[in-house]
Amino acid sequence: MQKMDIGLVGLGVMGENLALNLARNGFGVCGFDLDSAKRNSFGQRTQGLKAQAAASLVDLVASLQTPRCVWLMVPAGAAVDAVLEQLSPLLSAGDVVMDGGNTLYTDTQRRMQALEGTGIHYVGAGVSGGEEGALHGPALMPGGATEAWPRLKPMLQAIAAKTDGGEACCEWIGPGGSGHFVKMVHNGIEYADMQTICEAYWLMHHLLGMSPAEMSVVFHEWNQGELASYLIGITADILAHTDPETGSALVDLILDTAEQKGTGKWASQIALDLGVTAPTIANAVFARTVSGLHAERAKASKVLPGPAARAAGPRDAVLGQIKHALLASKICAYAQGFSLLKAADREHQWQLPMGTVASVWRAGCIIRAHLLEDIRASYERSPDLDNLLMDSHFAGVMGRCHQDLREVVAMGALHGVAVPSFMSSLSYYDAYRSARLPANLLQAQRDYFGAHTYQRVDRPGKFHTRWNG
Ligand SMILES: NC(=O)C1=CN([C@@H]2O[C@H](COP(=O)(O)OP(=O)(O)OC[C@H]3O[C@@H](n4cnc5c(N)ncnc54)[C@H](OP(=O)(O)O)[C@@H]3O)[C@@H](O)[C@H]2O)C=CC1
Numbered sequence: 001m002q003k004m005d006i007g008l009v010g011l012g013v014m015g016e017n018l019a020l021n022l023a024r025n026g027f028g029v030c031g032f033d034l035d036s037a038k039r040n041s042f043g044q045r046t047q048g049l050k051a052q053a054a055a056s057l058v059d060l061v062a063s064l065q066t067p068r069c070v071w072l073m074v075p076a077g078a079a080v081d082a083v084l085e086q087l088s089p090l091l092s093a094g095d096v097v098m099d100g101g102n103t104l105y106t107d108t109q110r111r112m113q114a115l116e117g118t119g120i121h122y123v124g125a126g127v128s129g130g131e132e133g134a135l136h137g138p139a140l141m142p143g144g145a146t147e148a149w150p151r152l153k154p155m156l157q158a159i160a161a162k163t164d165g166g167e168a169c170c171e172w173i174g175p176g177g178s179g180h181f182v183k184m185v186h187n188g189i190e191y192a193d194m195q196t197i198c199e200a201y202w203l204m205h206h207l208l209g210m211s212p213a214e215m216s217v218v219f220h221e222w223n224q225g226e227l228a229s230y231l232i233g234i235t236a237d238i239l240a241h242t243d244p245e246t247g248s249a250l251v252d253l254i255l256d257t258a259e260q261k262g263t264g265k266w267a268s269q270i271a272l273d274l275g276v277t278a279p280t281i282a283n284a285v286f287a288r289t290v291s292g293l294h295a296e297r298a299k300a301s302k303v304l305p306g307p308a309a310r311a312a313g314p315r316d317a318v319l320g321q322i323k324h325a326l327l328a329s330k331i332c333a334y335a336q337g338f339s340l341l342k343a344a345d346r347e348h349q350w351q352l353p354m355g356t357v358a359s360v361w362r363a364g365c366i367i368r369a370h371l372l373e374d375i376r377a378s379y380e381r382s383p384d385l386d387n388l389l390m391d392s393h394f395a396g397v398m399g400r401c402h403q404d405l406r407e408v409v410a411m412g413a414l415h416g417v418a419v420p421s422f423m424s425s426l427s428y429y430d431a432y433r434s435a436r437l438p439a440n441l442l443q444a445q446r447d448y449f450g451a452h453t454y455q456r457v458d459r460p461g462k463f464h465t466r467w468n469g
């Protein structure tokens, strides 16, 4: 029997579509899922293609050409460990295992260590693009055992999304857990991007009294210019969608409680661990957590005073300001994400290719956006850029947009509309561009109560003062 090129474990939303994508690109795929219904569905969907469903992991391994290549697309966490426990004894030195789930990068590092000495090449790959992307072209961010790359490269680059210039959105990221780290940062930016768009929508609703259909037209228009991105595009589609049963805009009927699987939280936690300032990303996570307090918020809305939102200025002028605020906030979120990459790179010595990361995110993934080409170009100009905001192009855009970001944050504050992402982006921007901050007073406070010492601006050394003596 003809051997297959790759085995795919986990035939859920992503796994089945990735397997189909591989098969359509001419690679032989053997799929396995614990759920027999999913195995049967896979068999049906791949009829006529070089693909088959295996009844067990043993059968899947037996179906593969050597050195074998197995792609895991099961839920992150315990399921990956469970699969590896059964799978690794069936494999030999030289075989490749790639986990494409949203795995915490330290788990990937732990699994790599556990496989040390077996000769199995372990890879942690970021995969983005959702169901559609998996089928038609995801962005792929593989990292881990470099020996695996020659084996994976032809398959992954064939199925990956392509930019308008035909470049595959899949490149080798680096060693260790770097592929999964990059995907986690992608998701942190995704959280920030989504929350900022939600705040723009909410301001249009409260301050301009716009209907979802009217907003859809605006988002559609914005999607033609420098804000062009997948998330702006799907927002335009969502706002135009009518519920067939009630005739209302479907978005108005959705419960305002956001769920999360953890990647944005990890990005924020790791930013704190690495001492990276990432408030737009962290506030996007907090915006989801406060949305979860549905019943409490309902009570508080009747007790806690605040201004009532009312009409704010001429529609076109306010929309122009919100558009600029969105762009400025988006740039701040990317700046924070790339700072996180830079800090992790320093910590782990991964030699992360920043321009390549931006390049891989240009198509296929959820944060794909017009602006990623500019980010790629800025890291090409200055690979060691301290902060994306310091690139001349982005400094110019911020110069053009920061005043409108201020106006929009002020509007939110004055009208009692919560805009945590806009606000934190502005504070991030203002803090970063301040040659002096009030941390001198903070150091004095620390020294006052805890004799923690401080440094002076006029002479070297560490100093302590008896402040109340
Ligand atoms: N959905 C998305 O847009 C994206 C998801 N991801 C990540 O990809 C991974 C998979 O996501 P997704 O496809 O959405 O998840 P699904 O839940 O749709 O699919 C996972 C599949 O794995 C199966 N499975 C679980 N344990 C095992 C096991 N031990 N052996 C074999 N199969 C198993 C599940 O079966 P059963 O249901 O019976 O448990 C299920 O069919 C996750 O880590 C996710 O975070 C990454 C990018 C985008």
Ligand SMILES: O=C(CO)[C@H](O)[C@H](O)COP(=O)(O)O
Pocket: 102, 127, 128, 129, 130, 187, 190, 259, 260, 261, 262, 263, 264, 366
């Ligand atoms: O990785 C993804 C996209 O890039 C997944 O869709 C992920 O599940 C989104 O995260 P969350 O469920 O926390 O919103």
